[in-house]
Amino acid sequence: xxxxxxxxxxxxxxxxxxxxxxxxxxxxxxxxxxxxxxxxxxxxxxxxxxxxxxxxxxxxxxxxxxxxxxxxxxxxxxxxxxxxxxxxxxxxxxxxxxxxxxxxxxxxxxxxxxxxxxxxxxxxxxxxxxxxxxxxxxxxxxxxxxxxxxxxxxxxxxxxxxxxxxxxxxxxxxxxxxxxxxxxxxxxxxxxxxxxxxxxxxxxxxxxxxxxxxxxxxxxxxxxxxxxxxxxxxxxxxxxxxxxxxxxxxxxxxxxxxxxxxxxxxxxxxxxxxxxxxxxxxxxxxxxxxxxxxxxxxxxxxxxxxxxxxxxxxxxxxxxxxxxxxxxxxxxxxxxxxxxxxxxxxxxxxxxxxxxxxxxxxxxxxxxxxxxxxxxxxxxxxxxxxxxxxxxxxxxxxxxxxxxxxxxxxxxxxxxxxxxxxxxxxxxxxxxxxxxxxxxxxxxxxxxxxxxxxxxxxxxxxxxx
Numbered sequence: 102x103x104x105x106x107x108x109x110x111x112x113x114x115x116x117x118x119x120x121x122x123x124x125x126x127x128x129x130x131x132x133x134x135x136x137x138x139x140x141x142x143x144x145x146x147x148x149x150x151x152x153x154x155x156x157x158x159x160x161x162x163x164x165x166x167x168x169x170x171x172x173x174x175x176x177x178x179x180x181x182x183x184x185x186x187x188x189x190x191x192x193x194x195x196x197x198x199x200x201x202x203x204x205x206x207x208x209x210x211x212x213x214x215x216x217x218x219x220x221x222x223x224x225x226x227x228x229x230x231x232x233x234x235x236x237x238x239x240x241x242x243x244x245x246x247x248x249x250x251x252x253x254x255x256x257x258x259x260x261x262x263x264x265x266x267x268x269x270x271x272x273x274x275x276x277x278x279x280x281x282x283x284x285x286x287x288x289x290x291x292x293x294x295x296x297x298x299x300x301x302x303x304x305x306x307x308x309x310x311x312x313x314x315x316x317x318x319x320x321x322x323x324x325x326x327x328x329x330x331x332x333x334x335x336x337x338x339x340x341x342x343x344x345x346x347x348x349x350x351x352x353x354x355x356x357x358x359x360x361x362x363x364x365x366x367x368x369x370x371x372x373x374x375x376x377x378x379x380x381x382x383x384x385x386x387x388x389x390x391x392x393x394x395x396x397x398x399x400x401x402x403x404x405x406x407x408x409x410x411x412x413x414x415x416x417x418x419x420x421x422x423x424x425x426x427x428x429x430x431x432x433x434x435x436x437x438x439x440x441x442x443x444x445x446x447x448x449x450x451x452x453x454x455x456x457x458x459x460x461x462x463x464x465x466x467x468x469x470x471x472x473x474x475x476x477x478x479x480x481x482x483x484x485x486x487x488x489x490x491x492x493x494x495x496x497x498x499x500x501x502x503x504x505x506x507x508x509x510x511x512x513x514x515x516x517x518x519x520x521x522x523x524x525x526x527x528x529x530x531x532x533x534x535x536x537x538x539x540x541x542x543x544x545x546x547x548x549x550x551x552x553x554x555x556x557x558x559x560x561x562x563x564x565x566x
Contacts, residue, residue, distance in 0.1 A: 181549045182496045183509035193513065193547050196520050200544045201233050203524030205241050207537065212248030214537045218260050222537060223248045224267035229541040231274050232550040246275055250283065254309055261306040262353045265291055266360035270552060273363045281367055286312050288364030289320055291357050292374050293338055294346055297331070300381030301349035302357040307339070325370040350408045354378065355422030355490070362429050362553055372433045379430035382423045386448055400458070403451030417459045421490035424452050428497055432559040442564050444498065456491060457504025461511045485528045488512045489542035496551040499561060509549070516543050 185193070204226050208214055213223035227245035235242055253268045269287040272280040286309050293307040312320070323334050335344075358378055365371045387401045405419040431443045443449060494500075495508050502508065520526055525536040526543040544550075551557060 182499055183501050183507070183549065185509070185513075189513070192517055196517055197233050197544060197547055199520060199524035200526075200540050200547075201230060201235060201524075203540055204230060204537070204544075206523075208241055208244065212244040213252075215535065218264060220249055220252050220257060221260060221264035221267045223252075224264070224271035225541045226537060228267065228271045228274055228552075229544045229550075231271075232548050232552075233544055237275055237277075242275070246272070246277070250280070253283070253287070256308045256310075257306070260304055262291070262294055262302050262304055263356050265294075265306050266356035269360040270363055273366065274552070282314060282317065284364060284367045285317055285321065285369055286314065288361060288367065288369035288371075289317065289324075289338065291361055291364070292324065292369070292371070293335060293344060294357065295374055295377060296346040296349045297335070297377075299349050300377035300379075301351065302353040303347040303349045304353060305345070305347050307344050311339070311342070321368055321370065324373075327373060331373050348408070351405055351419040351422040352407060354381075355419075355425055358422075358426050358429055359493075359552060362432075362556055365433075366555070371429075372435070375426070375429050375433045378426045382426045383448060386423060386452070388451070401455070403448075403453075403455035405452075417456065418484065418487045418490045420452050420455050421487070421494045424449060424456075424494045425497065427452075428556060428560060431563055432556055440563075443560050444564060453498075453500075454504050456494070456508075457506050459487075460491075460503060460506035460508055485516075485526060485534070485539045485542045485546075488515065488546045492546040492549060493552070496549050497553060497557055497560070499557055512546055516547060 204214070208226070209216075211219070213219040214226050215222040223245045227242055227249070230239070230242055230245075231237065237243075249268050249271060253265070257264050265287050269284055269291070272284050272287075289312055290307045290309060291302075294302055294305060296303065320334075320338050323329065323337065358375070361369070361371045361374060382405065385405060387404045387406070390400045390402055401416065403420065404416050405423040406416050407419050427446065427449050428443065431440060431446070434440060440446070444453075491503070491508055492512065495503055500508075516526065520543075521536075524540070526539040527536045528534045528539045
């Protein structure tokens with residue numbers, strides 16, 4: 102018994118160590134499986150659109166190289182017009198990243214972001230993503246591009262000028278040389294859509310299927326021939342058919358003007374079209390201390406109405422429309438040396454002063470998305486559409502301040518606190534506003550996107566002594 106009693110502990114020792122080692126192995130394996138499962142679950146939630154509390158800002162996109170086929174310099178973002186502190190830039194970068202995630206998470210399987218005006222939605226969102234540094238070969242951007250190329254060939258019954266203009270801007274920014282022919286046809290359609298008497302644009306366009314691709318080179322050549330009346334060119338382009346532009350407004354017009362400036366990079370002659378647009382804006386600018394019929398402002402000197410005084414909504418944004426058109430007019434004028442320098446142009450100076458009165462107004466409601474009550478129409482919130490229009494004009498003219506007002510700091514105060522938890526902005530003031538549209542406009546503002554950096558360069562050249 103004594104011998105067995107001594108032997109038993111000696112024999113049992115290896116067994117106990119083996120069991121302990123096995124248990125340790127199981128614990129380690131269990132821990133690894135737990136961590137692996139957590140990582141898989143986190144990835145699944147991330148892909149399903151779970152909120153991302155601190156996403157890193159998107160990496161900047163390298164600009165596409167210039168090509169001989171395009172015959173133009175690469176499209177790049179110009180230097181920021183306004184430089185902010187590192188702390189402010191960090192806040193802006195986080196807001197940009199969250200907005201980008203919102204757009205990426207809400208793309209429909211078809212490639213657009215809405216079944217209502219789908220080409221316009223796909224082009225605007227794709228354009229905003231590109232301007233925020235998302236690469237052109239990103240699957241979301243490529244899906245949007247495929248949708249725009251396919252669907253823009255269909256007849257677009259609603260908001261066609263907006264949709265054609267945005268499609269042209271997006272395809273240009275995408276930088277794919279295979280889109281050159283489509284961009285030219287979009288440009289020609291917008292030229293035809295201009296109201297020949299008023300020099301402005303309405304909603305209707307000439308569908309692309311009415312423009313024979315084989316006839317495009319000849320149409321471009323004849324459009325450049327200023328010795329022949331533009332009316333004859335229109336008749337030839339329509340093959341003897343008819344087209345009625347319908348009622349014009351300055352909102353449609355600003356999209357058409359910007360798109361046609363870009364179309365000029367692709368060989369679409371725009372000088373005669375822009376001459377008509379300039380005449381329209383010179384003749385319709387409000388001069389003198391005219392009261393606003395909606396009582397939003399006591400002095401509309403320098404502004405433009407949406408259409409007429411009777412339909413004066415969104416006139417601050419329409420003032421940006423006029424400033425864009427006058428900038429293009431200076432740039433395309435063959436005898437620009439006889440004009441005053443752009444910022445010395447009396448109509449431009451008057452309009453910039455009008456915008457300055459709209460920035461940081463003491464009676465302005467400091468929030469987005471709220472409608473002023475009829476009893477207090479002198480106060481109104483700020484439209485995201487206006488903020489983007491203001492940004493576009495400020496970077497175009499290279500203005501750190503508009504009539505002494507820091508437009509970027511003011512806009513950031515409007516936008517940054519009001520980004521929603523999912524990364525979007527929503528402004529209920531505008532009739533056609535949606536979270537996708539407002540988010541795109543907000544991103545373009547915060548990014549200080551310049552869709553016409555070559556126009557800015559031309560204005561700087563014209564401003565030199």
